[in-house]
Amino acid sequence: NNPTITLNSGCEIPIFGLGTWKSKPQEVLRAVKYAIHVGYRHFDCAHVYQNQKEVGLAIKQKIEEGEVCRKNIFITSKLWNTFHGDYNRVKEGLEKTLTDLCLSYLDLYLMHWPMGFASSDILFPMSAGGGIAFNTNCHFTHVWKEMEKLQKEGLTRMIGVSNFNKGQIEKLLAVAEIVPAVNQVECHPYLNQVELSNFCRENFINLTAYSPLGARDFVQKDTPGPLDDATVISIAKNHCRSPAQVLIRYQIQRGHIVIPKSVSNDRIFQNINVFDFNLSDDDMAAIMGLEKGIHGRILRGKDYRNHPEYPFKELLGPASKDI
Numbered sequence: 001n002n003p004t005i006t007l008n009s010g011c012e013i014p015i016f017g018l019g020t021w022k023s024k025p026q027e028v029l030r031a032v033k034y035a036i037h038v039g040y041r042h043f044d045c046a047h048v049y050q051n052q053k054e055v056g057l058a059i060k061q062k063i064e065e066g067e068v069c070r071k072n073i074f075i076t077s078k079l080w081n082t083f084h085g086d087y088n089r090v091k092e093g094l095e096k097t098l099t100d101l102c103l104s105y106l107d108l109y110l111m112h113w114p115m116g117f118a119s120s121d122i123l124f125p126m127s128a129g130g131g132i133a134f135n136t137n138c139h140f141t142h143v144w145k146e147m148e149k150l151q152k153e154g155l156t157r158m159i160g161v162s163n164f165n166k167g168q169i170e171k172l173l174a175v176a177e178i179v180p181a182v183n184q185v186e187c188h189p190y191l192n193q194v195e196l197s198n199f200c201r202e203n204f205i206n207l208t209a210y211s212p213l214g215a216r217d218f219v220q221k222d223t224p225g226p227l228d229d230a231t232v233i234s235i236a237k238n239h240c241r242s243p244a245q246v247l248i249r250y251q252i253q254r255g256h257i258v259i260p261k262s263v264s265n266d267r268i269f270q271n272i273n274v275f276d277f278n279l280s281d282d283d284m285a286a287i288m289g290l291e292k293g294i295h296g297r298i299l300r301g302k303d304y305r306n307h308p309e310y311p312f313k314e315l316l317g318p319a320s321k322d323i
């Protein structure tokens with residue numbers, strides 16, 4: 001019920017996992033325990049989500065209860081932007097995460113963004129003139145070399161990136177000894193990432209789709225998202241499935257890894273039950289046709305648009321005046 005794919009390193013990853021961005025600390029402990037109970041074996045975490053202690057406690061309790069063992073669970077976390085810098089700082093970022101998650105190693109450690117912020121214990125340090133204080137001395141290619149050392153030391157089985165555009169991956173590959181295992185980016189029918197997905201595939205990098213359901217707990221409540229889309233609803237009805245199951249299945253059939261977030265037992269259970277039906281070629285084509293280009297992007301990172309490595313430069317063009 002939880003198929004895996006093999007990444008470029010030869011290690012396997014369950015193609016379906018639980019997202020934890022926006023999960024409140026007081027809700028995520030119970031959610032992760034329930035998810036393990038119903039078969040989830042892949043958890044996507046990050047320092048900036050501010051809930052890793054609770055995720056770690058849930059996993060620890062389930063291991064102690066004998067329901068799973070560490071090597072049968074796949075755990076991803078991410079280096080936050082304030083930890084870009086020399087080796088000690090990058091390693092400190094991972095060690096803090098390992099402590100919070102109560103783990104001795106990660107399965108996958110991602111550079112969360114290609115943008116460095118000033119070293120700080122504060123997640124979004126402010127500059128004297130207002131706005132986020134950036135660290136532009138430490139390019140992501142340098143951070144990557146430091147992350148490679150973490151993998152060689154065995155602190156993480158694999159490394160990868162998140163929120164990288166095509167040009168940034170090309171720059172990374174030019175210096176990389178270890179090719180990133182994945183690029184984790186926003187991906188759903190309104191932002192289908194077809195070009196980036198093909199580019200990643202050609203370079204043996206797997207795409208992980210975050211916000212596959214349209215992150216409705218992040219956007220304004222009245223903004224219609226892919227879960228409310230008439231085409232998605234109609235395809236769901238034809239298969240006697242929910243719109244969320246169609247959106248998850250759509251990613252799996254594209255060969256993407258997918259990590260829908262939920263803290264509700266019903267929805268956690270529903271979301272993993274996507275391995276016993278198939279979307280037809282016509283269904284897939286209809287969903288691919290829902291692309292909205294830059295207007296489909298939810299996570300715009302508007303606080304860091306001035307960073308030289310802001311990855312969504314297309315949002316800064318004339319077409320984005322309304323955004």
Ligand code: A2P
Nearest residue numbers: 211212213214215217244260261262263264267
């Ligand atoms: P909840 O956590 O209350 O279940 P994404 O993964 O795109 O960020 O989407 C997460 C959002 O979608 C959350 O608001 C989550 O709410 C909601 N969600 C998760 N699973 C489902 C589902 N099966 N049906 C409807 N909404 C869902």
